[in-house]
Amino acid sequence: MINKIANSVHEAVSGIFDGATVMISGFGEAGSPIELIHALVDKGVKDLTVVSNNAGSGHVGLAALIENRQVRKIICSFPRTAISVVFPELYRKGEIELELVPQGTLAERIRSAGAGIPAFYTPTSVNTPLEEGKEKRDFNNRTYVLEHAIYADFALVKCAKADRYGNLVYNKTARNFGPIMCMAAKNTIVQAKEVVEVGDIDPEHVVTPGIFVKKVVEVPNPADESKLVEQERRYPW
Amino acid sequence: MINKIANSVHEAVSGIFDGATVMISGFGEAGSPIELIHALVDKGVKDLTVVSNNAGSGHVGLAALIENRQVRKIICSFPRTAISVVFPELYRKGEIELELVPQGTLAERIRSAGAGIPAFYTPTSVNTPLEEGKEKRDFNNRTYVLEHAIYADFALVKCAKADRYGNLVYNKTARNFGPIMCMAAKNTIVQAKEVVEVGDIDPEHVVTPGIFVKKVVEVPNPADESKLVEQERRYPW
Amino acid sequence: MVAKENITGWSVQEIAEKVANDIFDGAYVNLGIGLPELVAGRIQDGKEVIFHTENGLLGMGKPAEPGKEDPELVNAGKKYVTAIPGAAYFHHADSFAMIRGGHIDICVLGAYQVSEEGDLANWSSGNPDDIPAVGGAMDLVAGVDTIFVITKFFTKSGKPKILKQCTYPLTGKNVVKTIYTDMAIIDVENKKLKVRELAPGVEFDFLQQNTDAKLYM
Amino acid sequence: MVAKENITGWSVQEIAEKVANDIFDGAYVNLGIGLPELVAGRIQDGKEVIFHTENGLLGMGKPAEPGKEDPELVNAGKKYVTAIPGAAYFHHADSFAMIRGGHIDICVLGAYQVSEEGDLANWSSGNPDDIPAVGGAMDLVAGVDTIFVITKFFTKSGKPKILKQCTYPLTGKNVVKTIYTDMAIIDVENKKLKVRELAPGVEFDFLQQNTDAKLYM
Numbered sequence: 001m002i003n004k005i006a007n008s009v010h011e012a013v014s015g016i017f018d019g020a021t022v023m024i025s026g027f028g029e030a031g032s033p034i035e036l037i038h039a040l041v042d043k044g045v046k047d048l049t050v051v052s053n054n055a056g057s058g059h060v061g062l063a064a065l066i067e068n069r070q071v072r073k074i075i076c077s078f079p080r081t082a083i084s085v086v087f088p089e090l091y092r093k094g095e096i097e098l099e100l101v102p103q104g105t106l107a108e109r110i111r112s113a114g115a116g117i118p119a120f121y122t123p124t125s126v127n128t129p130l131e132e133g134k135e136k137r138d139f140n141n142r143t144y145v146l147e148h149a150i151y152a153d154f155a156l157v158k159c160a161k162a163d164r165y166g167n168l169v170y171n172k173t174a175r176n177f178g179p180i181m182c183m184a185a186k187n188t189i190v191q192a193k194e195v196v197e198v199g200d201i202d203p204e205h206v207v208t209p210g211i212f213v214k215k216v217v218e219v220p221n222p223a224d225e226s227k228l229v230e231q232e233r234r235y236p237w
Numbered sequence: 238m239i240n241k242i243a244n245s246v247h248e249a250v251s252g253i254f255d256g257a258t259v260m261i262s263g264f265g266e267a268g269s270p271i272e273l274i275h276a277l278v279d280k281g282v283k284d285l286t287v288v289s290n291n292a293g294s295g296h297v298g299l300a301a302l303i304e305n306r307q308v309r310k311i312i313c314s315f316p317r318t319a320i321s322v323v324f325p326e327l328y329r330k331g332e333i334e335l336e337l338v339p340q341g342t343l344a345e346r347i348r349s350a351g352a353g354i355p356a357f358y359t360p361t362s363v364n365t366p367l368e369e370g371k372e373k374r375d376f377n378n379r380t381y382v383l384e385h386a387i388y389a390d391f392a393l394v395k396c397a398k399a400d401r402y403g404n405l406v407y408n409k410t411a412r413n414f415g416p417i418m419c420m421a422a423k424n425t426i427v428q429a430k431e432v433v434e435v436g437d438i439d440p441e442h443v444v445t446p447g448i449f450v451k452k453v454v455e456v457p458n459p460a461d462e463s464k465l466v467e468q469e470r471r472y473p474w
Numbered sequence: 475m476v477a478k479e480n481i482t483g484w485s486v487q488e489i490a491e492k493v494a495n496d497i498f499d500g501a502y503v504n505l506g507i508g509l510p511e512l513v514a515g516r517i518q519d520g521k522e523v524i525f526h527t528e529n530g531l532l533g534m535g536k537p538a539e540p541g542k543e544d545p546e547l548v549n550a551g552k553k554y555v556t557a558i559p560g561a562a563y564f565h566h567a568d569s570f571a572m573i574r575g576g577h578i579d580i581c582v583l584g585a586y587q588v589s590e591e592g593d594l595a596n597w598s599s600g601n602p603d604d605i606p607a608v609g610g611a612m613d614l615v616a617g618v619d620t621i622f623v624i625t626k627f628f629t630k631s632g633k634p635k636i637l638k639q640c641t642y643p644l645t646g647k648n649v650v651k652t653i654y655t656d657m658a659i660i661d662v663e664n665k666k667l668k669v670r671e672l673a674p675g676v677e678f679d680f681l682q683q684n685t686d687a688k689l690y691m
Numbered sequence: 692m693v694a695k696e697n698i699t700g701w702s703v704q705e706i707a708e709k710v711a712n713d714i715f716d717g718a719y720v721n722l723g724i725g726l727p728e729l730v731a732g733r734i735q736d737g738k739e740v741i742f743h744t745e746n747g748l749l750g751m752g753k754p755a756e757p758g759k760e761d762p763e764l765v766n767a768g769k770k771y772v773t774a775i776p777g778a779a780y781f782h783h784a785d786s787f788a789m790i791r792g793g794h795i796d797i798c799v800l801g802a803y804q805v806s807e808e809g810d811l812a813n814w815s816s817g818n819p820d821d822i823p824a825v826g827g828a829m830d831l832v833a834g835v836d837t838i839f840v841i842t843k844f845f846t847k848s849g850k851p852k853i854l855k856q857c858t859y860p861l862t863g864k865n866v867v868k869t870i871y872t873d874m875a876i877i878d879v880e881n882k883k884l885k886v887r888e889l890a891p892g893v894e895f896d897f898l899q900q901n902t903d904a905k906l907y908m
């Protein structure tokens with residue numbers, strides 16, 4: 001029998017190891033699997049490479065993971081926000097590595113890993129400083145750069161509903177990087193607001209088919225990251 | 238105001254010109270826009286390059302378009318079926334060109350065109366006769382071939398429901414090539430079993446967002462291709 | 475030496491059962507057209523196996539009952555099928571992302587020929603008069619780690635399908651893991667053919683005499 | 692010569708209105724963060740314009756009303772928004788397929804600098820102490836044919852943003868189609884800056900004296 005349901009966030013992240021590459025869904029707080037990230041903070045594994053669009057806010061979620069010195073390198077498109085304090089400080093001190101990737105290239109590199117495409121060409125970043133070190137090539141009289149897939153050992157993803165097969169649906173713009181990170185990681189770990197029975201999700205409406213998911217844990221009342229930041233909360237609390 | 242609804246299949250295909258590249262959705266009869274294809278037969282434009290997974294059955298739909306000598310070349314993965322008679326005959330006589338593409342490569346080349354990716358690497362076809370003429374390259378000790386996007390002037394697609402914005406949902410495995418062909422063609426023309434009001438399709442359930450669609454025509458009772466073939470019907474009738 | 479005609483070996487249902495035995499609980503499996511389709515019906519009770527069909531369905535169920543066929547619910551062989559509770563539909567690029575991206579655990583395919591080193595030929599006879607058609611076969615062998623082949627040991631004209639070298643155009647090189655035939659189950663291990671199990675009444679020497687591929691016991 | 696301080700030009704809302712005038716009925720439009728967001732509120736009645744936000748929504752509506760904010764419904768600037776009837780949600784790879792694939796008609800962006808030839812710099816000051824952050828800007832200028840820039844003519848410290856050459860790192864080369872500023876609307880035509888309209892009280896010579904870029908009338 002297929003049963004991907006884990007009993008706790010700690011059980012769900014138990015396999016994550018030192019030095020792993022971990023994708024984390026979310027666009028800012030929307031879709032950020034904050035409870036899974038906090039379980040990872042509790043676990044304390046180190047030298048992680050994190051792939052995520054942003055670099056966290058305040059002192060909770062991804063920012064807490066970084067502040068806890070568990071992240072060696074971050075691959076992201078936008079590490080700068082008004083309430084991002086942890087990453088900038090470590091970055092300026094040279095204590096965390098940054099690979100800055102245009103957002104669409106980041107998304108496509110993630111999707112490519114999931115789709116078995118090792119590399120592709122894109123026009124994004126041509127004639128800018130971010131083309132540096134990349135192979136260039138012309139197709140139909142336009143210049144493109146070669147970009148490589150980003151593979152991950154784990155993905156931490158937040159969704160709205162899941163079943164024991166790992167079929168997922170998302171909520172509004174919290175979908176963002178979730179579906180493609182599920183595809184790209186060897187082990188995808190999902191926190192769902194609600195776990196439903198197999199058959200409750202219409203096959204036409206499934207966004208992430210269960211084949212891309214290894215573990216699901218129900219987190220019925222996920223924390224609201226922006227409220228925690230507003231309240232100046234710190235994790236671990 | 239945005240209103241992509243056309244009044245008839247003939248109006249919908251009226252812009253298709255001699256020499257155009259036309260994608261046609263469907264996997265066998267599932268998802269094949271037979272009424273749009275027949276409108277194209279009526280229109281009589283010639284020298285078309287058709288991109289479609291199969292090459293038609295019997296003497297209706299895509300087979301009728303080929304039989305009417307409107308297709309110069311077909312790009313597809315599987316032109317051979319038990320009831321495919323028109324294509325084999327013309328192919329053996331050297332009167333139609335075939336570009337045979339593995340099904341996954343076909344899908345990815347179509348999706349790439351829609352996604353602004355001119356070329357990508359795939360392991361499919363390496364060490365087979367279909368690698369011939371393709372550039373090869375190793376990534377992480379595995380060999381891949383370079384594949385190029387397939388762009389199209391038009392796509393003819395069948396779906397279940399559409400609204401005047403061009404938002405689409407499909408029915409079961411009739412979805413197949415529809416969503417990616419909508420993305421890849423400059424002008425996507427859709428026949429929908431039902432046209433609904435804007436807002437009737439839940440934004441979470443939209444499969445093809447309207448941005449990929451130019452025209453929608455309602456065909457409430459599309460013909461059942463396999464029945465027509467069984468009845469040995471021929472188009473034009 | 476035993477004449478081929480006198481050896482019956484396993485029935486196709488028995489071969490399918492042997493394949494089903496090697497499919498683990500929870501596996502995501504793609505079944506090719508023809509003999510492979512029999513495997514779905516032989517999965518042991520208690521195992522939950524999810525079938526993928528490359529035309530856009532994960533969670534393919536049994537064939538559709540007569541009178542309940544839906545022309546918009548078909549499998550890769552364009553046969554009318556059903557979907558199980560917990561199924562999902564998706565488009566072709568997503569479907570082949572599952573295949574090419576290594577997400578399908580096992581694929582069961584038919585074969586024209588399999589070579590000593592696990593090369594597979596199952597898409598073209600190489601006859602210039604035949605209409606070439608490849609479908610998803612090359613994507614499957616390139617993307618799925620475990621490729622099982624289910625086939626009769628001999629062709630209809632009595633020629634072996636297991637050969638030192640394939641003479642037909644390849645679908646993929648070094649891709650087959652196990653060959654399930656009516657005569658024997660043969661694993662491809664480090665580019666060598668190891669006979670794992672012989673059908674009742676089949677001797678190793680008989681097999682070896684009927685193929686130019688080197689077999690190991 | 693008129694002192695800069697004495698020239699008011701258009702208000703930001705007026706500039707936004709000028710941009711909105713140039714957005715055609717039925718256009719698919721992506722709005723950058725900051726000044727570009729004002730454009731949504733200035734679309735003329737009777738025009739139906741569909742706003743795309745790259746974090747996965749086509750059919751972005753008005754900002755969320757106070758008390759009705761949904762942290763899972765935000766725009767690219769992470770502000771709480773709404774969705775119109777007929778909207779669609781999708782994932783990031785699909786969203787950037789819309790951008791990179793040339794499906795968005797118009798993108799309105801802010802700018803640090805624009806060059807004579809339509810180069811845009813809007814993501815980095817090049818200051819090594821700044822945290823580099825690019826977001827979707829480079830994808831947008833690479834993928835959308837019509838790039839409108841909406842910006843003040845002068846920086847806060849009174850320096851021109853329109854220059855012969857950008858000194859900041861580029862977002863894209865030869866990408867800007869029109870620059871909408873408080874002082875003038877300037878089209879980039881064949882790598883030349885053509886002033887299309889001057890704000891009330893602004894003279895061509897004043898603009899030319901305040902930039903090393905060559906302007907044409």
